[in-house]
Amino acid sequence: MNKQELINQIYKKKSFLCVGLDSDLSKIPDHLLTFEDPIFEFNKQIIDATKDLCIAYKINIAFYESNGLKGWNSLMKTIEYIPENIFTIADAKRGDIGNTSEMYARTFFESMNFNSVTVSPYMGSDSVEPFLKFKNKWVILLALTSNKGSLDFQTLIGKNNNELYKEVISVSSKWGDDQNMMYVVGATQAISLLEIRKLIPNHFILVPGVGTQGGSLSDVVKYGINSDCGLLVNSSRSIIYSSSGLDFAKSARLSALKIKLEMEGLLI
Amino acid sequence: MNKQELINQIYKKKSFLCVGLDSDLSKIPDHLLTFEDPIFEFNKQIIDATKDLCIAYKINIAFYESNGLKGWNSLMKTIEYIPENIFTIADAKRGDIGNTSEMYARTFFESMNFNSVTVSPYMGSDSVEPFLKFKNKWVILLALTSNKGSLDFQTLIGKNNNELYKEVISVSSKWGDDQNMMYVVGATQAISLLEIRKLIPNHFILVPGVGTQGGSLSDVVKYGINSDCGLLVNSSRSIIYSSSGLDFAKSARLSALKIKLEMEGLLI
Numbered sequence: 013m014n015k016q017e018l019i020n021q022i023y024k025k026k027s028f029l030c031v032g033l034d035s036d037l038s039k040i041p042d043h044l045l046t047f048e049d050p051i052f053e054f055n056k057q058i059i060d061a062t063k064d065l066c067i068a069y070k071i072n073i074a075f076y077e078s079n080g081l082k083g084w085n086s087l088m089k090t091i092e093y094i095p096e097n098i099f100t101i102a103d104a105k106r107g108d109i110g111n112t113s114e115m116y117a118r119t120f121f122e123s124m125n126f127n128s129v130t131v132s133p134y135m136g137s138d139s140v141e142p143f144l145k146f147k148n149k150w151v152i153l154l155a156l157t158s159n160k161g162s163l164d165f166q167t168l169i170g171k172n173n174n175e176l177y178k179e180v181i182s183v184s185s186k187w188g189d190d191q192n193m194m195y196v197v198g199a200t201q202a203i204s205l206l207e208i209r210k211l212i213p214n215h216f217i218l219v220p221g222v223g224t225q226g227g228s229l230s231d232v233v234k235y236g237i238n239s240d241c242g243l244l245v246n247s248s249r250s251i252i253y254s255s256s257g258l259d260f261a262k263s264a265r266l267s268a269l270k271i272k273l274e275m276e277g278l279l280i
Numbered sequence: 281m282n283k284q285e286l287i288n289q290i291y292k293k294k295s296f297l298c299v300g301l302d303s304d305l306s307k308i309p310d311h312l313l314t315f316e317d318p319i320f321e322f323n324k325q326i327i328d329a330t331k332d333l334c335i336a337y338k339i340n341i342a343f344y345e346s347n348g349l350k351g352w353n354s355l356m357k358t359i360e361y362i363p364e365n366i367f368t369i370a371d372a373k374r375g376d377i378g379n380t381s382e383m384y385a386r387t388f389f390e391s392m393n394f395n396s397v398t399v400s401p402y403m404g405s406d407s408v409e410p411f412l413k414f415k416n417k418w419v420i421l422l423a424l425t426s427n428k429g430s431l432d433f434q435t436l437i438g439k440n441n442n443e444l445y446k447e448v449i450s451v452s453s454k455w456g457d458d459q460n461m462m463y464v465v466g467a468t469q470a471i472s473l474l475e476i477r478k479l480i481p482n483h484f485i486l487v488p489g490v491g492t493q494g495g496s497l498s499d500v501v502k503y504g505i506n507s508d509c510g511l512l513v514n515s516s517r518s519i520i521y522s523s524s525g526l527d528f529a530k531s532a533r534l535s536a537l538k539i540k541l542e543m544e545g546l547l548i
Binding site for chain 2 (some may be wrong): 034072077078080081084088101107108111112115124134135137140152158159166179184
């Protein structure tokens with residue numbers, strides 16, 4: 013999916029919501045456990061219930077890997093089930109030396125046809141570039157994450173008085189452009205979007221951390237929106253685990269709708 | 281495996297060689313392609329041919345993931361095939377928010393029974409700690425990697441005049457200890473081991489980059505050895521792809537033996 017197609021979706025649906033499929037066997041409703049593939053059944057129902065409200069699904073690969081072969085099966089079925097006009101994110105946080113990153117890129121972009129993959133910047137340019145070689149595919153690079161540990165290294169101040177995450181953005185934004193790179197900035201650190209927008213006015217930013225992690229949607233928009241919207245705001249647990257009963261999908265829809273309506277009011 | 285058991289293996293075998301199983305369908309000998317699981321057959325023969333010469337196997341997860349379900353199958357069979365007294369490394373470079381890192385930890389430590397997993401430090405303490413909760417399991421944290429891109433961020437100098445990778449080592453070494461943490465330092469940057477040893481005199485260091493990537497074994501030992509040896513030196517492609525003929529396993533053995541004999545001479 014290219015940038016214009018993503019923007020079109022956002023304005024058509026009046027939503028920039030990304031639903032995170034952190035689907036965990038120990039948390040999905042009990043009545044699904046009798047299905048042959050409970051995780052896929054859960055995802056299927058969540059997707060059916062939310063696909064008109066969101067413009068992206070983010071699949072947290074760890075939750076699938078932890079179920080071994082069965083998990084990979086659920087993952088493959090899920091990615092195939094997502095409608096083609098919805099943006100897909102493999103939240104995998106990969107990144108390795110060149111020949112290895114190339115393998116990861118093939119896995120997510122070719123074998124599974126994801127639109128994007130999250131990548132860690134620590135290993136530098138040649139760990140990211142193999143992902144940028146695929147047409148209409150995206151790298152979503154970690155910049156400032158939503159967790160407490162983001163303060164350990166990401167905000168370290170360098171000799172040029174820049175925090176590390178700003179250095180990461182400045183340097184890496186030259187490896188690709190706003191047509192094939194996005195950045196992760198946690199909603200819990202929304203104020204920093206003000207400074208980040210000076211560095212990357214046109215890039216899309218994936219913002220996790222609204223919901224369970226406590227970030228504020230209005231702050232994210234206030235500091236981060238640009239003329240293309242430029243934001244994908246993710247919520248996972250607070251949507252998909254709204255209810256653990258038979259009504260889980262309906263309940264997930266209501267949680268997603270609530271965010272979607274707030275987004276509608278905030279979209280310029 | 282605990283630290284003492286690892287040290288015992290090193291002095292018993294007079295080797296600190298780690299063989300990297302970066303097993304790639306497009307590079308393994310043609311005659312293996314008729315097997316039901318060519319990658320596992322390749323690994324099996326490489327393991328049989330090298331297990332008395334090395335003390336660890338590092339499995340590069342990307343190469344298995346890229347083959348989808350078949351790949352995971354080969355991976356599971358390979359990890360089960362490795363003798364229990366040989367240290368195993370899931371070279372996965374994972375790291376995510378707490379609940380997600382916990383999933384990755386379970387995948388590699390429980391479902392697959394690896395002894396260790398490589399982790400990226402970018403997301404900080406709470407992305408690493410879930411891995412440290414498992415008894416006799418190890419985090420191998422990226423510090424200074426062997427690739428060109430390591431110079432993009434890892435060597436940035438902070439306000440306290442420390443390079444980022446040193447800051448990573450100083451801060452993170454307090455999250456665990458030398459019984460559950462190791463660090464990755466590329467052989468291509470061997471001289472830096474001198475400074476690193478001042479920060480972590482007792483930790484094991486995993487050193488990739490000898491062989492195809494051009495690092496020197498004698499430099500690694502000169503600057504990085506400690507009284508427990510404290511080094512796991514990895515070579516992947518230059519061992520496993522020594523020959524693409526029927527004699528590939530014998531040839532891999534000879535390449536491994538050459539390094540092992542050099543190590544024997546260098547071990548204090």
